[in-house]
Amino acid sequence: MSCFQWSEEMSVGIAAIDSDHKCLIRIIDLLHDIRDQDDSQRMIDTVLDTLLVYGRHHFAREERVLAACKFPGRAFHHSEHQGFTRYVESLRKRFRGTGDPQMAKELRDYLSAWLRHHILIQDMAFKPYVTGKAGAEEVANAAGPSLIDMVDGREMRLN
Ligand SMILES: [Fe+2]
Ligand SMILES: [Fe+2]
Numbered sequence: 001m002s003c004f005q006w007s008e009e010m011s012v013g014i015a016a017i018d019s020d021h022k023c024l025i026r027i028i029d030l031l032h033d034i035r036d037q038d039d040s041q042r043m044i045d046t047v048l049d050t051l052l053v054y055g056r057h058h059f060a061r062e063e064r065v066l067a068a069c070k071f072p073g074r075a076f077h078h079s080e081h082q083g084f085t086r087y088v089e090s091l092r093k094r095f096r097g098t099g100d101p102q103m104a105k106e107l108r109d110y111l112s113a114w115l116r117h118h119i120l121i122q123d124m125a126f127k128p129y130v131t132g133k134a135g136a137e138e139v140a141n142a143a144g145p146s147l148i149d150m151v152d153g154r155e156m157r158l159n
Contacts, residue, residue, distance in 0.1 A: 004028060004115060012123050013131030014065060016140040020058040021119055022098060023039040024111065028052065031108040040101045047107070054147055055085045061143035064121070068139045102137040119138045 004025045011018050027047060034040045043137075059081040066074040087110060093104050130136045 003032070003112065005084040008082065010120065011127075012119075012138045013127045014136055015112050016137070016143070016146065017058075017062055017065065017123070020054070020061065021115075021123070023054065023058075024119070026114065026148070027054070028111050028115070031104050031111070033034075041099055044095060044101065044107070045092075046105050047104075048088060048095060051088045051107075051111075052085065052092070053125060054079065055088065057144045057147055059085075061140055065130055065136055065140050066126055068131045069126070069130045069136055073125060073128045077116045077126070079124060080122060084114060086119070 006022050006025055010021065012021070027050065028042070031047060034043045059078075063074065063078055063081070066077060073078070090108060091103060091110075094100075
Protein backbone atom coordinates (compact mmCIF):
# COMPACT_ATOMS: atom_id res chain seq x y z
CA MET A 1 0.00 0.00 0.00
CA SER A 2 1.33 3.40 -0.94
CA CYS A 3 1.40 6.27 1.52
CA PHE A 4 2.59 8.82 -1.03
CA GLN A 5 1.08 9.56 -4.37
CA TRP A 6 2.90 11.73 -6.86
CA SER A 7 1.01 14.90 -7.81
CA GLU A 8 1.89 17.96 -9.88
CA GLU A 9 2.06 19.99 -6.65
CA MET A 10 5.24 18.05 -5.86
CA SER A 11 6.93 19.21 -9.05
CA VAL A 12 10.08 21.32 -8.64
CA GLY A 13 9.87 22.50 -12.24
CA ILE A 14 12.56 20.26 -13.80
CA ALA A 15 11.31 17.01 -15.36
CA ALA A 16 14.42 14.90 -14.70
CA ILE A 17 14.50 15.90 -11.01
CA ASP A 18 10.77 15.15 -10.66
CA SER A 19 11.42 11.76 -12.22
CA ASP A 20 14.13 11.04 -9.62
CA HIS A 21 11.73 12.02 -6.84
CA LYS A 22 9.11 9.62 -8.23
CA CYS A 23 11.81 6.95 -8.03
CA LEU A 24 12.21 7.60 -4.31
CA ILE A 25 8.44 7.25 -3.78
CA ARG A 26 8.71 3.89 -5.55
CA ILE A 27 11.48 2.82 -3.15
CA ILE A 28 9.35 3.82 -0.13
CA ASP A 29 6.55 1.64 -1.57
CA LEU A 30 8.94 -1.28 -1.89
CA LEU A 31 9.91 -0.97 1.75
CA HIS A 32 6.24 -1.29 2.72
CA ASP A 33 6.12 -4.76 1.18
CA ILE A 34 9.39 -6.05 2.59
CA ARG A 35 8.12 -7.35 5.95
CA ASP A 36 5.83 -9.80 4.15
CA GLN A 37 8.60 -11.39 2.15
CA ASP A 38 10.81 -14.35 2.94
CA ASP A 39 13.89 -12.74 1.47
CA SER A 40 13.54 -9.49 3.41
CA GLN A 41 17.25 -9.37 4.31
CA ARG A 42 18.34 -9.45 0.69
CA MET A 43 15.70 -6.86 -0.19
CA ILE A 44 16.82 -4.44 2.54
CA ASP A 45 20.43 -4.87 1.50
CA THR A 46 19.54 -4.16 -2.15
CA VAL A 47 17.44 -1.11 -1.20
CA LEU A 48 20.31 0.33 0.86
CA ASP A 49 22.74 -0.15 -2.04
CA THR A 50 20.22 1.36 -4.44
CA LEU A 51 19.71 4.39 -2.20
CA LEU A 52 23.43 5.13 -2.23
CA VAL A 53 23.47 4.96 -6.05
CA TYR A 54 20.29 7.02 -6.11
CA GLY A 55 21.80 9.67 -3.84
CA ARG A 56 25.00 9.91 -5.84
CA HIS A 57 23.19 10.44 -9.14
CA HIS A 58 20.21 12.46 -7.97
CA PHE A 59 22.17 14.86 -5.78
CA ALA A 60 24.74 15.43 -8.53
CA ARG A 61 21.94 16.22 -10.98
CA GLU A 62 20.21 18.58 -8.59
CA GLU A 63 23.39 20.36 -7.53
CA ARG A 64 24.49 20.90 -11.14
CA VAL A 65 21.14 22.54 -11.88
CA LEU A 66 21.39 24.68 -8.73
CA ALA A 67 24.89 25.82 -9.71
CA ALA A 68 23.79 26.59 -13.29
CA CYS A 69 20.86 28.64 -11.97
CA LYS A 70 22.94 30.27 -9.20
CA PHE A 71 20.56 29.18 -6.44
CA PRO A 72 21.79 31.09 -3.36
CA GLY A 73 21.06 28.29 -0.87
CA ARG A 74 23.14 25.64 -2.64
CA ALA A 75 25.87 25.23 0.02
CA PHE A 76 23.28 24.41 2.68
CA HIS A 77 21.44 22.20 0.19
CA HIS A 78 24.63 20.27 -0.50
CA SER A 79 25.16 19.70 3.24
CA GLU A 80 21.62 18.29 3.51
CA HIS A 81 22.37 15.84 0.71
CA GLN A 82 25.57 14.79 2.48
CA GLY A 83 23.49 14.11 5.60
CA PHE A 84 21.27 11.71 3.63
CA THR A 85 24.27 9.81 2.30
CA ARG A 86 25.88 9.60 5.74
CA TYR A 87 22.65 8.26 7.25
CA VAL A 88 22.18 5.58 4.59
CA GLU A 89 25.83 4.53 4.86
CA SER A 90 25.58 4.22 8.64
CA LEU A 91 22.33 2.25 8.38
CA ARG A 92 23.90 -0.11 5.84
CA LYS A 93 26.83 -0.68 8.18
CA ARG A 94 24.48 -1.40 11.10
CA PHE A 95 22.31 -3.66 8.94
CA ARG A 96 25.29 -5.68 7.77
CA GLY A 97 26.27 -6.11 11.41
CA THR A 98 22.87 -7.12 12.78
CA GLY A 99 20.64 -8.14 9.83
CA ASP A 100 17.73 -6.74 11.80
CA PRO A 101 14.64 -6.72 9.51
CA GLN A 102 13.15 -3.95 11.68
CA MET A 103 15.50 -1.63 9.85
CA ALA A 104 13.10 -1.65 6.89
CA LYS A 105 10.69 0.34 9.07
CA GLU A 106 13.40 2.67 10.33
CA LEU A 107 14.50 3.33 6.76
CA ARG A 108 10.93 3.82 5.56
CA ASP A 109 10.28 6.35 8.34
CA TYR A 110 13.50 8.20 7.48
CA LEU A 111 12.68 8.33 3.75
CA SER A 112 9.11 9.47 4.44
CA ALA A 113 10.46 12.28 6.63
CA TRP A 114 13.05 13.09 3.94
CA LEU A 115 10.28 13.37 1.37
CA ARG A 116 8.25 15.70 3.59
CA HIS A 117 11.09 17.88 4.85
CA HIS A 118 13.68 17.84 2.11
CA ILE A 119 11.83 17.27 -1.16
CA LEU A 120 8.63 19.11 -0.34
CA ILE A 121 10.27 22.05 1.46
CA GLN A 122 13.97 22.40 0.64
CA ASP A 123 13.83 21.18 -2.96
CA MET A 124 10.66 23.20 -3.46
CA ALA A 125 12.56 26.31 -2.35
CA PHE A 126 14.69 26.24 -5.52
CA LYS A 127 11.69 25.93 -7.84
CA PRO A 128 11.43 29.68 -8.56
CA TYR A 129 15.16 29.78 -9.40
CA VAL A 130 15.12 26.91 -11.89
CA THR A 131 11.67 26.90 -13.51
CA GLY A 132 11.86 28.09 -17.10
CA LYS A 133 15.58 28.98 -16.80
CA ALA A 134 17.37 28.62 -20.12
CA GLY A 135 19.49 25.47 -20.15
CA ALA A 136 18.30 24.11 -16.77
CA GLU A 137 16.48 21.10 -18.25
CA GLU A 138 19.49 20.35 -20.46
CA VAL A 139 21.89 20.47 -17.49
CA ALA A 140 19.57 18.11 -15.56
CA ASN A 141 19.30 15.66 -18.47
CA ALA A 142 23.03 15.71 -19.19
CA ALA A 143 23.82 14.80 -15.56
CA GLY A 144 22.83 11.16 -16.09
CA PRO A 145 20.12 8.68 -17.05
CA SER A 146 16.69 8.55 -15.47
CA LEU A 147 16.78 6.84 -12.08
CA ILE A 148 13.23 5.56 -12.36
CA ASP A 149 14.71 2.83 -14.59
CA MET A 150 16.60 1.51 -11.57
CA VAL A 151 13.44 0.44 -9.78
CA ASP A 152 11.42 -0.32 -12.90
CA GLY A 153 13.76 -3.17 -13.58
CA ARG A 154 15.60 -1.96 -16.63
CA GLU A 155 18.90 -1.53 -14.77
CA MET A 156 18.35 -3.17 -11.42
CA ARG A 157 15.75 -5.56 -10.06
CA LEU A 158 14.56 -5.13 -6.50
CA ASN A 159 12.18 -8.07 -6.48
FE1 LIG B 1 15.81 16.13 -4.63
FE1 LIG C 1 17.73 18.23 -2.73
